[in-house]
Each structure stands twice: as structure tokens, then as C-alpha cells.
Amino acid sequence: MASKNINVDFALIKKLADKHTDAMISFLRDIVAIPSFSAGEKAVALRIKKEMLKVGFEKVFIDDYGSVIGRIGKGSPCLVYDGHIDTVGVADPKAWAFDPFKGKVENGFVWGRGASDNKAAPVVQIYGLKILKELLGKKFPGTVYVVGSVQEEACDGLALGHALQHSIKQKADAVVLGECTGCAIYRGHRGRMEILVSTSGVSSHASAPERGVNAVYKMAPIIKEIEELNNRLKSDPFLDKGTIAVTKIECDTDSINCVPYACRIYIDRRLTKGETKALAISQIKKLPSAKGAKVEVLKFDDPSYTGKTLVTEKYYPTWVLPERHKLVQSAAAAYRSLFNCDPKIDKWTFSTNGISSMGQLGIPTIGFGPSEERFAHTNQDKCAIEDLRIACAFYAALPLFVE
Numbered sequence: 001m002a003s004k005n006i007n008v009d010f011a012l013i014k015k016l017a018d019k020h021t022d023a024m025i026s027f028l029r030d031i032v033a034i035p036s037f038s039a040g041e042k043a044v045a046l047r048i049k050k051e052m053l054k055v056g057f058e059k060v061f062i063d064d065y066g067s068v069i070g071r072i073g074k075g076s077p078c079l080v081y082d083g084h085i086d087t088v089g090v091a092d093p094k095a096w097a098f099d100p101f102k103g104k105v106e107n108g109f110v111w112g113r114g115a116s117d118n119k120a121a122p123v124v125q126i127y128g129l130k131i132l133k134e135l136l137g138k139k140f141p142g143t144v145y146v147v148g149s150v151q152e153e154a155c156d157g158l159a160l161g162h163a164l165q166h167s168i169k170q171k172a173d174a175v176v177l178g179e180c181t182g183c184a185i186y187r188g189h190r191g192r193m194e195i196l197v198s199t200s201g202v203s204s205h206a207s208a209p210e211r212g213v214n215a216v217y218k219m220a221p222i223i224k225e226i227e228e229l230n231n232r233l234k235s236d237p238f239l240d241k242g243t244i245a246v247t248k249i250e251c252d253t254d255s256i257n258c259v260p261y262a263c264r265i266y267i268d269r270r271l272t273k274g275e276t277k278a279l280a281i282s283q284i285k286k287l288p289s290a291k292g293a294k295v296e297v298l299k300f301d302d303p304s305y306t307g308k309t310l311v312t313e314k315y316y317p318t319w320v321l322p323e324r325h326k327l328v329q330s331a332a333a334a335y336r337s338l339f340n341c342d343p344k345i346d347k348w349t350f351s352t353n354g355i356s357s358m359g360q361l362g363i364p365t366i367g368f369g370p371s372e373e374r375f376a377h378t379n380q381d382k383c384a385i386e387d388l389r390i391a392c393a394f395y396a397a398l399p400l401f402v403e
């Protein structure tokens, strides 16, 4: 694949990524040291905005939902790099052998909450584009936006989808997610849903349960049938099997000596290729014991730190880009030009913002991220410094290959 007839020395891109390693480490340490749980990303967004302006982004702004967005270049194609800037919490600081908000550097890694998931993404994306702009100046190919999206851990896809539809005025031709891939090219993952099933009953004194209708007893066979349904769900050679699991149960009762009048279970459903919202809901409704139960998709309506609320169903569609798709092949060509070997091409186990860019909006999407999925959401949260160099070079080279 040609690199748009622009003469670029790929060895020089790698050399520049090496040269900027110290700056990337220090930027990553800075943003790891700013806690940014979902709906609390304002300070980290401002810090990232400052870095974008410092390295020469041409336009930088924070949108009405709170995501930080920077642009380099103009015209087409329009590429969007995304990395989410919120993190999960730190429930038990004592479970950590180090301060999760210090950004310590040790054994070739930067350590801390969000170092892997996903604060290293904006770092490599911003520095990659800095390198390409320095090399090409006015010959910079097309437009590239970097989105530091908020609220991903709370509701994947919501902030990126909003940015793509409302904040970025240009139509995106392709999206690249910086979620951890261990510097492989990822091209999809299973979708997911959060479902609520409710049964209702009639309360009575527990000393005479036959006078009431126990909502928990109505739920019990449904739970058993959901467990069995999991074994029957379809599989896909690339994405693996769809799954269903009851993850929470609660009931309403006036006291311990009353028959409960309402019961609810919460369900995590993972959707493989070909499994849709309608299918997943009908499978539960068709369970013999679920007759008369209410089955619904949960809603997300938490406001972001700007106070803006975007209401959405907790349905996150499955997406897969075929390996032969030109975006996957362009990314593979960029990788080969830099590293003289074939990249690994795979999928995520977890869910990402790709559910909106590709799953809902149909924009071709791939992933390439520093660090590995297995460190995400753990007390071993870290990013290899070597991955910063590799991913920075990749993000610098990619716009030369995307048409």
C-alpha cells in the first residue's frame, strides 16, 4: 500500500518517538496524578487541552459534554483518534502496593490508576501527531482529531458518539480507539446490554404465606432458566460466545415477616455477532417461567461534569470490521512500514467506545493501544514505556496510509 506519495522516513518517525519518550512519560504521570473518575474529568480535560496547545494542535476545545477535542490539519480524509480520560475508582487503596495517583516509574512501566485504561492513549495520540506535523508541516495529510472522551467507564460510546455527531463538524471517515491492545490492531468486540427483569406478588403475613403471592418464588425459576439459557447462546469463530448472567437480585418487602411483593434481577448480557437487542429481550420473554414478568433494558441518565445529561438505553451493539477492510489493511501497512513485521490482528474481550462509532454510527473503527487489557481495572494498572514509543510511532504514521 502506498503512503500517499509523501516521502517519509519511517526510521526517523521511530527515532522521534524515542526522543519524545521522556515528555510522554512526564505527561502520562501528570494525568495519572489527576484523579478523573467518571463525571469528574474536568481537571484532566484541562490538563490535556494544555498539552494539545503546547505541541501545536490548531484548534482545541472542550465540548458541552466535557470531552476535550483537538484538531490538526484540514480537508479529507478525516480521522478521529479516541481515548477515554475517565477511570474506574480505587475502592480499597490498601490493596495497592503503591500510590495509584502518583504515576511512579519503575521497571520500564508507568504505574497508576488509568495508566493502562486509558490515559496512555491521549499521550501517544497527541505526541504521534506532533511528530507528523513537525515532519510534514503544511503537507499534513487530511484532518486528524484527538478526542479525550469522558464517561466511558459509566456508559461506553456515549461521549464519543456525541462528539462524532455534534461537536466535530466534519464527518469522520475512520475512528481509531486507543484502548489497550498491547500494540496489536483490534477490529471489534462483543456488544452488551444491561437488562432488568421484575416480578410482582401480593404481600401477606409470613406466618400465612398461602394468603400472599411471593414475588421471589416467581423469580426463582426464571433465574434457573437464565442459567440454562447461557449454555444455548450462539457462538462466533472470531468473537466467541454470547453470554448471560444474573448479576444482582433485590426484593421489596415490608418486613422480614412479610411475603415480598416485588422482586428484581439485573442481567449482564454479552452479545456475539448477529445477536441484537430484540433477540436478547425475546429470549428472556420466551422463558416458560417469565410469563407475566416485566423485561426491560436499563437506561443511562447520569449527568456529565458539565451538568449535561444524555439519556440512552444500556444497549451497546456488537461490532466487527472485516480483516480485509481497507482501514485494517492501512493500519497493518503503517505498522509494517515502521517495524518490518506483521502486526497481530485481534479483538477485545471488554467493551469500548467502538459501540457508538461503529456499532451505532457505522464509521469504520479499529483499535491500537499501548498497554494490555489484563492490567485494566486492577491494582497492577500500568503501561510499558516501550508501548508508548511503539504506539506513538504508529499514530504518527497512520494518517499517511488512510485514504
Ligand SMILES: [Zn+2]
Pocket (backbone or CB within 6 Å): 084, 117, 118, 152, 179
Ligand atoms: Zn477503557
